[in-house]
Amino acid sequence: MNDIKSGIQYVFQTRNRMTLAVSGTGHTAMECAIFNSVEPGESVLAAVNGIWGERAADMAERIGARVNTLVAPPGGYLTTSEIEKALSKHRPVVFFLAHGESSTGVLHPLDGIGELCYKYNCLFLVDSVASLGGAPLYMDQQGIDILYTGSQKVLNAPPGTAPISFSERACQKVFNRRSKPVSFFLDLNWLANYWGCDEKPSRMYHHTGPVTAFYSLRESLAVLSEEGLENSWKRHQSAAEHFYAGLEKLGLKLFVKEKHARLPTVTTIVAPHGYDWKEVTSYIMKTHNLEISGGLGPSVGLVLRVGLMGCNSSKEKVDMVLAALKDALEHCHRSKV
Amino acid sequence: MNDIKSGIQYVFQTRNRMTLAVSGTGHTAMECAIFNSVEPGESVLAAVNGIWGERAADMAERIGARVNTLVAPPGGYLTTSEIEKALSKHRPVVFFLAHGESSTGVLHPLDGIGELCYKYNCLFLVDSVASLGGAPLYMDQQGIDILYTGSQKVLNAPPGTAPISFSERACQKVFNRRSKPVSFFLDLNWLANYWGCDEKPSRMYHHTGPVTAFYSLRESLAVLSEEGLENSWKRHQSAAEHFYAGLEKLGLKLFVKEKHARLPTVTTIVAPHGYDWKEVTSYIMKTHNLEISGGLGPSVGLVLRVGLMGCNSSKEKVDMVLAALKDALEHCHRSKV
Numbered sequence: 278m279n280d281i282k283s284g285i286q287y288v289f290q291t292r293n294r295m296t297l298a299v300s301g302t303g304h305t306a307m308e309c310a311i312f313n314s315v316e317p318g319e320s321v322l323a324a325v326n327g328i329w330g331e332r333a334a335d336m337a338e339r340i341g342a343r344v345n346t347l348v349a350p351p352g353g354y355l356t357t358s359e360i361e362k363a364l365s366k367h368r369p370v371v372f373f374l375a376h377g378e379s380s381t382g383v384l385h386p387l388d389g390i391g392e393l394c395y396k397y398n399c400l401f402l403v404d405s406v407a408s409l410g411g412a413p414l415y416m417d418q419q420g421i422d423i424l425y426t427g428s429q430k431v432l433n434a435p436p437g438t439a440p441i442s443f444s445e446r447a448c449q450k451v452f453n454r455r456s457k458p459v460s461f462f463l464d465l466n467w468l469a470n471y472w473g474c475d476e477k478p479s480r481m482y483h484h485t486g487p488v489t490a491f492y493s494l495r496e497s498l499a500v501l502s503e504e505g506l507e508n509s510w511k512r513h514q515s516a517a518e519h520f521y522a523g524l525e526k527l528g529l530k531l532f533v534k535e536k537h538a539r540l541p542t543v544t545t546i547v548a549p550h551g552y553d554w555k556e557v558t559s560y561i562m563k564t565h566n567l568e569i570s571g572g573l574g575p576s577v578g579l580v581l582r583v584g585l586m587g588c589n590s591s592k593e594k595v596d597m598v599l600a601a602l603k604d605a606l607e608h609c610h611r612s613k614v
Numbered sequence: 615m616n617d618i619k620s621g622i623q624y625v626f627q628t629r630n631r632m633t634l635a636v637s638g639t640g641h642t643a644m645e646c647a648i649f650n651s652v653e654p655g656e657s658v659l660a661a662v663n664g665i666w667g668e669r670a671a672d673m674a675e676r677i678g679a680r681v682n683t684l685v686a687p688p689g690g691y692l693t694t695s696e697i698e699k700a701l702s703k704h705r706p707v708v709f710f711l712a713h714g715e716s717s718t719g720v721l722h723p724l725d726g727i728g729e730l731c732y733k734y735n736c737l738f739l740v741d742s743v744a745s746l747g748g749a750p751l752y753m754d755q756q757g758i759d760i761l762y763t764g765s766q767k768v769l770n771a772p773p774g775t776a777p778i779s780f781s782e783r784a785c786q787k788v789f790n791r792r793s794k795p796v797s798f799f800l801d802l803n804w805l806a807n808y809w810g811c812d813e814k815p816s817r818m819y820h821h822t823g824p825v826t827a828f829y830s831l832r833e834s835l836a837v838l839s840e841e842g843l844e845n846s847w848k849r850h851q852s853a854a855e856h857f858y859a860g861l862e863k864l865g866l867k868l869f870v871k872e873k874h875a876r877l878p879t880v881t882t883i884v885a886p887h888g889y890d891w892k893e894v895t896s897y898i899m900k901t902h903n904l905e906i907s908g909g910l911g912p913s914v915g916l917v918l919r920v921g922l923m924g925c926n927s928s929k930e931k932v933d934m935v936l937a938a939l940k941d942a943l944e945h946c947h948r949s950k951v
Contacts, residue, residue: 300639339797429822436824
């Protein structure tokens with residue numbers, strides 16, 4: 278468990294003592310973050326540029342928070358001035374942002390937002406499920422107060438554990454709540470003790486952790502540490518750029534226009550004109566044994582989504598996907614346009 | 615997933631359509647049961663004869679239920695007349711009971727309680743984490759409305775998934791709530807669709823399940839089905855009786871006096887007089903590489919706890935534990951008494 282903690286501290290680029298893995302998937306970590314940091318009646322602001330902001334808003338509403346959303350169209354993102362305006366208007370205790378919005382393929386810029394949250398006395402909560410290890414992210418330096426990810430994306434471990442970390446400022450709020458969090462299982466008071474993050478060295482029984490999954494998480498963190506974060510970021514970026522060039526050669530268009538806002542791990546392709554996107558993904562699944570998705574949430578019908586991350590982020594795998602797409606475009610039914 | 619459903623229906627002895635595995639451990643299933651079946655302000659009654667009733671009460675309080683407990687001393691259990699009195703007084707919407715109370719080693723009698731709950735228009739919620747597969751349990755026949763267990767006890771699978779089932783009567787209440795459950799992740803509306811338990815065949819994306827763990831759960835259900843529930847119950851009972859006899863020969867006393875109320879999977883031994891129980895368990899761990907626990911919650915300091923379940927429930931394993939205990943009693947320091 279201590280090795281896992283150190284591994285998470287490295288991949289999150291944080292020195293936070295309150296760093297651990299939740300016994301569940303990314304959604305569990307998302308609820309862990311919100312359940313602990315928000316009390317009923319408090320104001321929460323969620324940036325919505327895809328499905329994840331919607332989910333965070335849903336979760337916060339369920340526990341009785343006053344929730345406002347700041348919406349960008351699918352494929353877009355929010356500017357710091359839009360964010361500042363909303364922070365100043367709604368005065369939230371927590372601001373949620375998905376770093377990697379996997380439903381639209383957007384990598385949300387982070388610089389400057391941590392400072393704004395600090396200025397408005399608000400905790401900065403970031404979802405990095407789809408981005409961690411695939412794009413630069415510096416928890417401490419970027420002023421992120423709560424950060425979580427999943428084990429099954431760039432980390433390549435089986436799903437079932439979710440790294441999470443809380444800053445000192447976040448802990449101040451969490452450990453001075455008036456009400457108990459709605460979940461015993463995700464109560465940070467208990468989790469902190471279970472993971473040896475607090476000053477009591479008791480590690481009292483709290484719940485039975487998914488031990489086998491913890492071993493695989495430990496190994497996946499070791500693999501990423503061995504490669505080095507910078508190398509992993511570069512590898513993902515260069516594989517993604519190779520993919521973008523190949524897609525353009527096929528006459529396909531990228532859904533996210535601005536290069537710097539493209540998520541290297543999940544590429545969204547504008548659903549090819551004249552084709553039924555479902556036929557394309559089914560053909561590729563059947564013929565190439567390769568799973569490509571349609572959109573999710575606000576991007577349904579608009580895009581094809583290709584996930585290439587962790588061990589799948591390489592020139593060879595990109596070429597494999599490009600060949601499958603080329604074949605599909607040649608063999609799928611094309612309506613007269 | 616369908617195989618898992620069928621397997622759970624068999625080991626739970628139920629025909630409930632709403633049968634699935636929660637993506638988490640026993641505590642997650644416990645929260646899934648309570649979060650879905652209870653609304654804020656509603657009355658909940660929890661039978662407390664160890665740690666599990668306390669936890670259920672804690673969980674229900676956190677979501678704003680009015681909680682009453684019905685307490686039996688550690689090692690004891692509640693009679694149907696005590697339960698009826700409390701049901702009639704508190705008129706709860708849910709009555710919680712742990713079938714296998716692992717902290718005290720009690721197997722709580724179930725017969726007659728389902729009928730009482732029905733009579734008082736209350737859902738009967740049973741925790742079978744420590745008992746399922748190790749002692750007779752018939753969900754439908756015994757009128758249990760919500761039943762859950764864990765994957766890592768008698769089932770011998772890694773921890774991280776938790777079978778759960780809801781009766782028609784439970785579904786009626788869950789799907790006619792006025793408020794949304796506090797957890798999106800555990801909302802039965804979503805889980806039902808994800809597991810194909812509802813009428814919509816959509817199986818929409820809800821969360822990423824712990825897929826590897828699902829495969830192991832499927833296999834563990836197949837193993838138990840192959841042995842047959844009755845055979846497994848008999849095997850656990852006969853190993854436990856062999857253990858009881860051996861313990862008495864060593865001069866040790868069983869914590870649960872009434873034979874029919876002893877949990878075959880977890881045996882509680884009265885902490886041997888004149889010994890420091892911590893020295894005994896440490897000695898056995900160090901010398902025999904065998905983990906025996908002290909008490910948990912209300913049984914701390916009172917007992918030694920020995921878990922023998924699933925593949926560990928056999929005459930050979932019992933003899934191994936008896937030899938270790940004998941050795942410890944001979945070699946550990948004994949205070950003059």
